[in-house]
Amino acid sequence: MAAGTGSGRTVSATFSPVRGWLLLPSWLVIGIFLLVPVLLMLVYSFLTKEFRGGVIWEFSLAAYDQFVFDRGLFGDDPPTIEWAYITIFVRSILQALGATVLCLLIGFPTAYFIATRPANTRAIWLFLVTIPYWVNLLIRTVSMKFLIRDNGPLNEALLAIGVIDAPLQLINTNFAVQLGLFYSYLPFMVLPIYASVERYNFALSEAASDLYAPKWTILRSILLPVVMPGIIAGCILVFVPSLGAFLAPDLLGGAKTFMIGSLIEEQFKGNAGNWPFGAAASMILLSMVLVVLLFYARAQSREQT
C-alpha cells in the first residue's frame, strides 16, 4: 500500500486494467517457442517414420518399441531386449554425473573463494570465470581437443617435467568427454553456489567454532547444509544440459562414448534419420530430466517444513 499513498492509488491498481496484457509477450514466447516444440516432439514420437526423414501421419508405437526391443532385421523375430540404446542412456547418465562431480569439486572452492573476497573485487573474479564463455562453445571444445591430444601441449608438458614416460591417452576417452562437459558448464555450477555462499552468514561458522566444532566439522555440518540449495541448483544446471550434450561427446569422445544427444542429433541430420525415433528418445530424455527436477522440488519443499 505504501507505494501508492502519494497519489491515493496503489501501483497495482494503476496497472490493473492492462495487467493481463503486459504479460502477453512472455506468454507468447514461452507458448510458441517452448511448449509447442515439446508438444510437437511428443506427437511426432507416436507417428510412423518416413524413410527420407519426416513423418507419415499415422499413429504408431514403433519408435518406443524400437528403443526397447530388438525384433530382428525384418521386424518379425520374437522380441528380445535391445541393449544398445539403454546402454547409451546409462552411459550418458554416468558421463553427466562425472561432469557434475568434476564441476562441483572445482566449482565449490572457486565459488567459496570468490564469495569470501572483499565485496568490491568479487565482480572482477566473477567476470574472470565467465570470460571463456564469450568464445563460441564449438571453438572451445575444439581447442580442448587440441590441448589434450596425444602430442598436445598438456602431454608435452607432463612429459617435459617427467611426470609421465609416454603420452597419456586422454582424447577419445570417457574422461575427455567429462572434461569437455565440465569446461562447458562450469559457470552454471559456480554462479548459484557463489550466490548462496555470498548470502551465508559467517557468524554461523564463528558460532560453531565457539561451540567447540573443529574446522572440518564446521564445513560439513554448518556451511554445506546451509548452502545446499545453491549446490543442488548448480548440480541440476550442469547435469541436465550435460545429459543431452552432443558437441563434447562428438569431438572429444570416440565411438565408445556415444551419448543420447548424439543419438538424437543423428536421427534429424541429413535424410538418413528416423524422426519419430529421435522424438521418442527426446521424450525419454525429457522424462528423466523431469524426474530429477521433481526429486529436487520435493527435497526443497521438505526443507521448508
Add this chain to the structure above:
Amino acid sequence: MTSAIALNGVRKDFGTFTALSNVSFDIKDNEFFTLLGPSGCGKTTLLRLIAGFEDTTAGTIHLYGEEIENLPPNKRPVNTVFQNYALFPHMNVAENIGFALKMLGWPKADITLRVAEMVEMVQLGQFVHRKPSQLSGGQQQRVALARAMAPKPKVLLLDEPLSALDLKLRQEMRTELKRLQRETGITFIFVTHDQEEALSMSDRIAVMSSGAVQQIGSPNQIYENPANRFVADFIGETNLIASRVDTADGMNVVCSLADGEVLTALANSPLGPGATGVVSIRPESLTVTKTAPKGESLRGTLGDAVYFGTDTQYTVLLAQELTLKVRMQNQFIASQALAKGDPVFVSIADGAARFLVD
C-alpha cells in the same frame, strides 16, 4: 582467588587502525561485568579477542590463570551469545542447544538430559522441534542463551544480545539475564552501548571510548563519580559547564563559572588553584525555586519545560548564554506556579557538583 579474565596490555590493530590500545584489567569470578561504550569504541573487538575470533596484536589474556590468547575459539572454555544470535538455521531448537555437547563428545543420554534442562531453564518446552525461522525474536534470543550456556562455560560472552528486541521484551530479558547469571554463577561479560542496560544489570562496568578504558567501577561509582568528562557525558544526562578552580582543599574545590558565579564541587583528582575543566551536575540534582533558597544558588531565567509524566525537565538560562537542564519530580513542583520567563533561582543538592579537570 584468581580472576576469571585477566587482560594485560592488550592491543589490537586492524592495518593502520588501532581498535584497542593497551587495555589492562581483571574481571572477577561470578561477576556480571559490562563493557559499555559508543559504537566503534573497541568493546566488541575486546569481546572477540576473549572469544578467540581475533588475534591480539600485543598483550596477554588469562582465563582463570591460564594463558588463552594462542588457543583457537574451539579450545577456549568460553561461549558467546551473538548479536543476531547466529542460530543454525537447518537445526531445530534441541539440536542447536545440543550442538556444543555433541562436539565435546558427551554421551547421547547426557546430551538429552542437559538439553531438556536448558530448554526448561529458558522456558521453551513446546518449541524444541521448531527451526529458528519459526520462532519470534525473543524466543531465538532464549535459544541462543541456552545454546551458549549448555556446555557450562566458565565465562559467557554476550555481544549486544538485547539490541534486536523491542523495548518491553528487552526489559523483561534484563531481569531474566540477571536471574540466570545469579543462579548459574557463570561470569558474564556483557557488551552494550545502552547505558540503562549496563546500569541496571552490572556488578561492574568498564566504560570504553576510542579503544581505551575510561573508567571501571560499580554502576553507582560510574554515575556518581565519573572519572572524566567523557564518562560524565556518556552515562546519563548531565550539565557540563566550563569552569576554573579558585581555591582547592584536597579534592574539594571552589570554582567559578564563566558568568562569575561561584560554587563548590568535588574534583576527580587533587588539584591546585587555576586548573581548568568542567563542572558536571546531573539535572535531577538541581532544583528551581522562585524565591532565593538558603545556601548556594545560581540566578537565571526559566526557559522551556518538557513534561515527562513523573517529572518535568526545565531549561534555565543563566548569564553569558549558559543553560542548565533541570529535572524535577512533578509532585514537588505542584506547589509553585512556574512560567516561562520568570526569574528563578537554581540550587544544587549537597555534594552533587563534580569538577572534572581537562
